[in-house]
Structures are given as structure tokens and as C-alpha cells.
Amino acid sequence: MELQPIFLELAQRYTGDKILTEKLWAEIAASYTKRKRHYHNLAHLDNLLQELAPLRQSIQYWDTLLFSIFYHDAVYNVLKKDNEERSADLAKKRLQQIQFPAASMERCYQQILATKAHSISSDHDTNLFTDADLSILGKGPATYQQYCTDIRKEYSVYPDFMYKPGRKKVVEHFLQMERIYKTDYFFQLYEVPARANLQMELVSLLHKQQFHAHLF
Secondary structure, eight states, X not given: OOHHHHHHHXXXXXXXXXXXXXXXXXXXXXXXXXXXXXXXXXXXXXXXXXXXXXXXXXXXXHXXXXXHHHHTTSSOOTTOSOHHHHHHHHHHHHHHHTTOOHHHHHHHHHHHHHTTTOOOOSOHHHHXXXXXXXXXXXXXXXXXXXXXXXXXXXXXXXXXXXXXXXXXXXXXXXXXXXOSOSSHHHHHHHHHHHHHHHHHXXXXXXXXXXXXXXXX
């Protein structure tokens, strides 16, 4: 999907200041195209839009969800643990500039924060959003392997002896969940392949750890 016209049309529903909306898009594009972005980039946003577009009729606050997509990874630094909070803060600041309704702004803020833990929400739109954010886990094996490679590149600042235990913890967290996907739609679509992919990655991580252990 063409992300720029989608964002501009969206933002211009709330403000007639086209120079401002162009600046907001430029900021988003600059954030998601930084050199160290290998997975959390514009392609990730495009995938989210493709996952959620077919569900538009069942989404109560479509404009809010679109803003959540565009801003949820706007701030992304692998050395920090408050990326979601900082992304949500940025979204609120920018949405205030275009006079987005306060209640909708707060809903967007909470949706972005929800991507931190991916816990079940009382809000159906939020569950669809966080499920779509995890859709990569249930893609085909080759796509999943590329995702693993891209995530490792994003965390290249960390040596293997630090990265692998941390990644293993993330993978095990998902595998231990009763359900990875909170909505029936995404559960039926991705739950089984996601668990197979995660199990495959876990075996690979354990094998590599054992291999390195034998070297010392």
C-alpha cells in the first residue's frame, strides 16, 4: 500500500494545514527508514495495514487505529526499554497539533502502549491491532526466518552471549501463552504456524548455545 497518501488523507481530515501534515509524514518516514531499522520499518507498517484493511468494517475507530499503526514504532531504540511510551507520547503530541479529538487521542495512546506486553484488552480494536502486530510470527517459514535475521540485525549492538538468552526468553514467553492471538480471526489464521515457527527458533537458539558451550 502507498503509505504516504494514506497518512496525508487521514491527517487532513482533521486539519487544513497541508504543510503541517507533510511535515508529520516526513518525520514518520525519516523515523522508519533509519539505517538500523531492518524489521521495524515502513514494510512493517505496510504489513499491518494489509492485515487490518479486510477487517475495517469490524473496527469501531478506524482513524484511531490508523494513527496507532503509523506511530506505534516511531521511536525505536534497542538500548532503551521505554520505546512504546515514547512513541505514544510522540503520537499524542502530533495528534494535538492536528486537533484530533481528545478521546480518540487517548485511545490511540493506549493502543500504542498495548504493544509493549501484547496482553488482552477490553477493547476489540486494540486486540486486533496487537494481533496484527504479531502476525509475522505466523507467516511462512522463509518469511519468519527473514524476520529473525532482521531482528538480530537490529540488535547487532549486543553480542551473541547477551542476545541469545534474551531472545530465548521472548520466544519462550510466547510459547507459554495460552493463546498468542487474542481475537478468533487471527487465532485461526496464525496460531498454529506461529507456534511451529517459534518452536523452530527455540530449537535453533538452544542448539547454538550448546554448540558455543562445547567450544570452551
